[in-house]
Amino acid sequence: MALKCPECGCVAHTRTSAYEAPSVKRTWYQCRNLDCSCTFTALESVEKIIMKPNKSSVETDIVDETPPKKPQTLNRYGSASKLSNRQQSPV
Ligand SMILES: [Zn+2]
Incomplete structure (x- = not known):
């Protein structure tokens, strides 16, 4: 700016x-x-909030639990496995 x-x-x-x-x-x-x-x-x-985001973001975290069910596909990517663990911890 x-x-x-x-x-x-x-x-x-x-x-x-x-x-x-x-x-x-x-x-x-x-x-x-x-x-x-x-x-x-x-x-x-911030002067005015035109549109607030949906506050149902907690439900989005539950949807994110689905990918760790296939860890074998991601096995050769070490960082990808760490990401899955990080996504699980806040739940
Ligand atoms: Zn000047």
């Missing part, structure tokens, strides 16, 4: 960013105009 420099109006680019709160992000900008080189911060926050 780019923002205009408050000093000269040139496009400033993002240097770094950090979350102030779960829905508020502070971003550090630096002006691309070398004669200006102004650095400033800006806050970005």
